[in-house]
Amino acid sequence: MLKRVHGKTISQQSDEQLMVMYANNTHHAQRAFAVLYERHKGPLYRFVLKSINNETQADELFQDLWFRIIQHKDNFNAKQTFTTWAYTIARRLLIDYYRKQGKRYEQAFDESISEHHHETTGHYQLPEQALQQKRHAKALHKAVTELPPDQREVFLLFHEGDLTLQQIAEITHQPKERIKSRYRYALKKLKNTLQVLL
C-alpha cells in the first residue's frame, strides 16, 4: 500500500520534502528516510569510496556520514538541496579523515588505486561488444582515481552526486569559474588517458 502525503506517494516526494518529513518526525518519518536513503546511498557511497580508495574505511565513513545526517536533521534547511547538504557533510568527513591520516585533502588523491578496481571481470564469457564497453568503463574509473585531487573531487561530485557546477562551487567554497575549469581539465585528462589505454 502506498502512503500518500499531500496527494503524492512518499516515493514521489522531493529529497527536501522527505528530509523535512523525517526532521519533523511526521507519521511517515521513517518511511521518508528509507526512501531518501535508497535514493542517495549508491552515489554517496561511491563518492566516498572513490575519494579514499579504501573499502573498509569507506564503509566507516559512509556510515558516519549518514549518522551525521540523522543527528543533524534539525539543522537541515529546506531552502537548500539535500544533495548539497549531504555532499558538504561528506566532504568535511573526508577532510577530517585525511587530517587524521596526516595528509592534506588535496594530497590524498595521489594515492595508488585500490584493489577493487583491479577485480577480475569473472570467468564466464561476455559478448565482445559488452566486454569492450565494460573494459572501457573500467579504464575510465581507473583514470578517474588517477586524476589530480581537485579535478577528481569536481568530477565525482558532478557525476556521482549529480550536482551542478554551482552547487559544487558552494560545497567547495570556490568560484564557479574555477570549478568549471577544473572539470574541463578533468575531462581532457580522462579522454587522453582513455585514448592511451584503449
Added chain:
Amino acid sequence: MNHKDPHIDQLYQKGDKTQPPKSIDDAILAHAEQAHQSTRLGRLRPWLAAASVLFALPILWLMLEQPELQQVRQESLQPEPIPSAPVSNHSPKPDVKSKPATSAEDRNAQDKITVTGSRIKRQESESDMAGLEAPITAAKSRAATKEAHQEFSELKAEQEPLAEDSLQSAPAILPVNNQMQQIPKSITDLIERIKPEKLTETEQTLWQDLEQQIAHQQWQKSQKTLQQLKETHPEINFDPLQLKLKQLSSD
C-alpha cells in the same frame, strides 16, 4: 547549460555501480528509527510536564483550602517544646543520641525492645523503615511523649541489670536513655559518665569538690554538693549517682 561530456558520462554510468554493504544499510536505518523514536518522546516532554503541573495544582489547592490540613500545617510549623525529661538523661557522649520519645512511632519502637541478660536487641521498627510519615500535631506529640515516659519507666522496672561489657560492645544499638540502664560498679566511673564536657568555672569547682569529697568518703558533704550540682545541671539525671552515694553512706 550542460557541461557533461555525453561519451564520458555514458561510459562512467555503465561502469562501477558499487553499493554499500547490506549490514551498513541495516545499521543506518536502525539508527534513523532509534533517533526518530527518541525525538518523538523528547517532543512530548513539555506536554508531559504541563500535564503533571495541571494534575498537581488542583491537589495543592485542595490541600491548602482544607481547614483541618491548614491547622495541622500551622501546628507543625510551631517549635516543639523540649520535654523536661525525668527519664531522658543527658548523655555525656555526643555520639550517643539521647532522643526523648516524641511520637507514637518511638513508643512502638520502645515496645519492641527486648532485654535478655547481657544482650539488648532492638527490632527494627516498621515506621523507621518507612522513613517519611505525615507530621503529627504538637498536642499529640506531647501526649505521646508523656505516655512513652510512663511506659518506659514501667519497662525499666522490669529490666534486669545489664552487664557493662555488653553495653560497651554495643553502644550504638542502645535506645534512648541508655544511661539509665547502665549501673557502673565504680562511683568515679559514674561521675565520669554523667559529667558534661564543657563546664563553667563554678561548675568545674563543684564537680571537683564532689570528686574530692567522694575520694575522702565525706558522704554527707558530697550529697550536699550533689544537690548543688542538680540545681546547676537540671538537664542531667543524678539519680543513679545519688543512689550510689546513699548506698555507700549507709555501708
